[in-house]
Amino acid sequence: MRKTISALALSLLPLWAMADGLSSLEAFMKTAQAGKAQFTQTVTSPGRDGQPGRSKTSSGEFQFQRPGKFSFNYTKPFEQLIVADGKTLWMLDKDLNQVTQRAQAQALGSTPAAILASATDLEGLRKDFGLANAPDAEGMEWVQATPKAADNQLREVRVGFDAGKLAALEILDSFGQRSLIRFAQLQVLPSLPASAFRFTPPAGVDVLKQ
Template identity: 50%
Template sequence: MQRRHVLCALGGILGAHAFTGAQAQATGLAQFEAFVAHVRQGQAAFTQTVTAPPRQGEPARVRTSRGEFSFWRPDRFRLHYTQPFEQLIVADGQTLWLWDPDLNQVSARAQAQALANTPAALLASAADLRAVRQVFDLREGEPRDGLAWVEVTPKSREGQIQRMAIGWRDGVLAALDVLDGLGQRSELRFGPWRTQGVTAAAFRFQPPSGAEVLRP
């Protein structure tokens, strides 16, 4: 369940683009609009903290993971977890691949179905803010942690995500908070972004020899 939650909440988190001057001081919505219009590729390290709601008589459970994320718009990304265990998620535009090296097991699903109403649908595919608003309700969030925020709620209540918040600093995507339908919260904080040097080859995946491949 822990690893499946990673796929739902983080499979589509995408990159950043630096702006200067007036754009750097823009509202969260303005920075998000510029991201959708101009960002095409990027790569950054991330830290993810997942907090599960407390059970009766027990404190909240917290897990921390680290890795590297890269993307190539539209619809391609690579999420490589390195700590505390290795896991690789690759979206190649058609198929969403999840490889668990410990189990030598690969899961493959149709990308459009797997990522509906998720951060990936929000950030990876949309060509403009009007297209985003067809799927999500957006509003300006209150500034916090030195960031400008956009609050995001899926229009469909059938997905696994209750709401999201996207944090921006000086035109750069800095944070993503996701609350799922079970009350579990995922918080991602991104390191410096590199927007050059990402190649299409990074988003091709071939199941390793001998790996078990699962398809729905």
């Protein structure tokens, strides 16, 4: 009986060895070439004078296509769209009737978007981030990514995986503001139509080029 238990334990060792955040992140980057999910984002400002920070919550749909294409379509409480088409990063704010246009290569670098959609393996990601496993929490495996650029506005990014599936993205910026994005109904797909990442500024909006 003891021999049977020992043999079973040894057979599971490779699975245990893979059960960490970095292994889940690497598998996600290599196997998830495209996909979409619903998301909820909670942004919490740092507290002051002993008072807790204020939080704001928004939600919408996230889509990505490797390498370098993604969109965050915010639908609640306000409509906002962020689209990266591989060359240009577009940001549409419907309330302001304004579009911001930036060269994607300059805008993404050491950003959370590089983790989700740009890099294709850990070695590529390590050019811009220091990567390490973080302690498991909330039933998820976590990876901590620290930007290497000295002038980056991010302090750290944490990526959470639930049973190998992308489940959360936590961002702490240099001002102490924390943003937690939780993903749900994730669908990993072979590809998405090119139209998913095609953006044309609506007629009448102000376009700001940066």
